[in-house]
Amino acid sequence: MEQVQKIVQLVGDVLSVQTIGAYLHGSSVLGGLKPASDLDVLVVSRRRMDGRERRALLEALLKLSGPTAGTRPVELTVVVQSEVRPWRFPPVGDFLYGEWLRDEFEAGGVPQPQPMPDLALLISMVLRGDRPLLGPPPAQVLDPVPPTDLVRASVAGVPELLADLDSDTRNVVLTFARIWTTLATGEVRSKDAAADWAHDHLSPEHRPVLEHAKQLYLCRTYAEESWTDDLKAQAHSYVAEVLTRIDGLAGR
Numbered sequence: 001m002e003q004v005q006k007i008v009q010l011v012g013d014v015l016s017v018q019t020i021g022a023y024l025h026g027s028s029v030l031g032g033l034k035p036a037s038d039l040d041v042l043v044v045s046r047r048r049m050d051g052r053e054r055r056a057l058l059e060a061l062l063k064l065s066g067p068t069a070g071t072r073p074v075e076l077t078v079v080v081q082s083e084v085r086p087w088r089f090p091p092v093g094d095f096l097y098g099e100w101l102r103d104e105f106e107a108g109g110v111p112q113p114q115p116m117p118d119l120a121l122l123i124s125m126v127l128r129g130d131r132p133l134l135g136p137p138p139a140q141v142l143d144p145v146p147p148t149d150l151v152r153a154s155v156a157g158v159p160e161l162l163a164d165l166d167s168d169t170r171n172v173v174l175t176f177a178r179i180w181t182t183l184a185t186g187e188v189r190s191k192d193a194a195a196d197w198a199h200d201h202l203s204p205e206h207r208p209v210l211e212h213a214k215q216l217y218l219c220r221t222y223a224e225e226s227w228t229d230d231l232k233a234q235a236h237s238y239v240a241e242v243l244t245r246i247d248g249l250a251g252r
Helices: 002-018 051-064 099-106 119-129 147-156 158-163 169-185 191-201 204-219 229-250
Strands: 019-025 039-045 074-080 095-097 132-134
Touching: 002 019, 002 039, 002 051, 002 074, 002 132, 019 119, 039 119, 051 074, 051 095, 051 099, 074 119, 095 099, 119 147, 147 169, 147 229, 158 169, 158 229, 169 191, 169 204, 169 229, 191 204, 204 229
Parallel strands: 039 074
Antiparallel strands: 019 039, 019 132, 074 095
């Protein structure tokens, strides 16, 4: 894909010899890209970026990532290898770009190092997917994440998800299914595969909202998405049940 090649070129231009490797994760390695999927890339570097490198990478990503017609949104994470190997929790990420942060970046913000519990999930997907864009296989660069830290990373984002339920219903419904599935099985699965597992373990009255979110994920862009008032209301009761299941598995 041309956009992936541009991302690889960009990483090489900005980080040069500091790049250890760049790896696909997310939908690209868990069942394939869907209509609204991001291009998810994890970059492993030898050192933290300086201010010039951060600005250069950000400015290019603002042009390379959606909403430009014909391009996908890009989620690009940079981590310094010494921050995650040997593994420890919570890991610190060096740089994060995602379209949900575009307004902040266009207003002058620049990604800075910060704790990123979600890196536990990203690294697990990278290792499972084994799709290097640059550098050696990921198993030569990254340590596996212990199951206990997969659990900690999965539940760390729950408060933010709850706050976004009405504004980002599809993703929140599916992400809760993924968290539940990860805690129950120890595997990070694609959103549709997680929805299938959760469907079979969910109370029947909550299955329609999950099935609707799954079909949107498989077949619709965000612009084509629609929710009835009834399904929106059901989403809240669905989340309440799944959160109870998650709390039980996480021992909260």
